[in-house]
Amino acid sequence: MKVFYSKNHQxxxxxxxxxxxxxxxxxxxxxxxxxxILSVLQKQDWTEFLAPEDFGLDPIIAVHDADxxxxxxxxxxxWIQEKTDYEKTALLPATFPPRNWSHRPKSxxxxxxxxxxxxxxxxxxxxxxxxxxxxxxxxxGAKAIADGERSAFALCRPPGHHAGKSFCGxxxxxxNAAIAANWLSAAGKVAILDxxxxxxxxxxxxxxxxxxxxxxxxxxxxxxxxPAFSGYADETGAGDGAGCIAISRSxxxxxxxxxxxx
Numbered sequence: 001m002k003v004f005y006s007k008n009h010q011x012x013x014x015x016x017x018x019x020x021x022x023x024x025x026x027x028x029x030x031x032x033x034x035x036x037i038l039s040v041l042q043k044q045d046w047t048e049f050l051a052p053e054d055f056g057l058d059p060i061i062a063v064h065d066a067d068x069x070x071x072x073x074x075x076x077x078x079w080i081q082e083k084t085d086y087e088k089t090a091l092l093p094a095t096f097p098p099r100n101w102s103h104r105p106k107s108x109x110x111x112x113x114x115x116x117x118x119x120x121x122x123x124x125x126x127x128x129x130x131x132x133x134x135x136x137x138x139x140x141g142a143k144a145i146a147d148g149e150r151s152a153f154a155l156c157r158p159p160g161h162h163a164g165k166s167f168c169g170x171x172x173x174x175x176n177a178a179i180a181a182n183w184l185s186a187a188g189k190v191a192i193l194d195x196x197x198x199x200x201x202x203x204x205x206x207x208x209x210x211x212x213x214x215x216x217x218x219x220x221x222x223x224x225x226x227p228a229f230s231g232y233a234d235e236t237g238a239g240d241g242a243g244c245i246a247i248s249r250s251x252x253x254x255x256x257x258x259x260x261x262x
Contacts, residue, residue, distance in 0.1 A: 002152045003041060004052045004140040008133035009034050009157035011126025014090045018119035029120075029171035034157040041155070052136035052154075059139055060132070063179045063206055067104075068166040071115050072128045072173055078108045079123075090122035117169040118227075131158050131173035138176035142184050154180070161194055162227065164205035170198065170227060178206045185212045192216065199231025204245055211240035217247055 014027045041047050061069055079091045093113035097103075105111055112123075134156040141154035160177055162170030177200075181190045191214040192207075194200040199219040207213045222231040237245040 001046055001048065002141070002144050002149060003047045003049050003155060004137040004144075004152070005038065005049055005155040006052055006133040006137055008126075008130050010130075012124065012130035012158055013126075014122040014124050016090070017122065018092070027122075029158065031157070034155065037155065041153075047153075050140070052133060052140040053143065055136055055139045059179055059183050060135060060174060063165070063175060063182050064163075065166040068115055069174075071111055072123065072131065072168070075108065075112065075123050076125050076127065082108060090124045092116070092119055092122045115167055117167050120171055121168040121173060123173075127158075127173065134158055134160070135174045135176050135179050138180040139183055142180040146184065146187055160202065161196060161200035162198070162202045164202040167202070167205075170202075172202060175202050175206060178203050181207075181213050190214070194218065198226050199247070201227045201230035204230060204235065207241060208235075208237055208245060209239040209241045211237075211242075211244055214244050214246070217245075219247075 010031045013031055016024050017027050019025045042049075057069065075091055080088055091108075091112055093109055093116055095110070095113040096117070097114060104114055137154040137156050138160075141152040144152040154176065156176045158171055158173050160172045160175040160179075162168075162172035163175040163178075177192050177194070181192050184190045190212070192200075192203060194203060194215070194217040196217075197220055199222050200215070200217045203215050204217065207215050217231060219225075219231055222228055231247060233247050235245055235247060237243055
């Protein structure tokens, strides 16, 4: 099996994150997670490791808002250039917009709060390049399938399913699976099966009103687990995407009916 992997994931290694209640903690989503998976795969006789192709930005901004992608690209450099005495190892916001407050601020910290929905996705010098390479791994896996491979494995870090059209959070910056699924959707029917413990709120945000990609998420009850505000059983899509979001919560043990035209 072709396995797509990039060392660029190591460029994203924030020194800390802020846990519930504001406790500063070592960053859990760190390069060691990837290297442990890689070390196991390297012992297998069925793996063929390949570097990802460079797909440019078109497949990225087909899923994510261009202004958001530009923010990810430039935010850390802007942060370094600002004349303040703040610690600048990683950028995190101090304010977040309340419901229905949608004005996009001009200031960097204002935009950080506008584009980030929590405090687990700090941006440092290598974050954008790592996220871009991660998305390229997913796209390379998708291309391998489109070219005739029966299966392919994209070893992606940072992860992606909490990243929406114009927001990052939950360690996720670019939604790798959504980017790959959108790219594949031009050739035929596509489904995403998300088996992470937490709801794939970013993937849901991206495809909620689209009828060409079926998204299925099996996760813990968001009333008790992250991300809290998304992943409920009545969230089944809207418009063209009505019925194309299927959710199974661990406390419910049943899948919502699927009527998606896909």
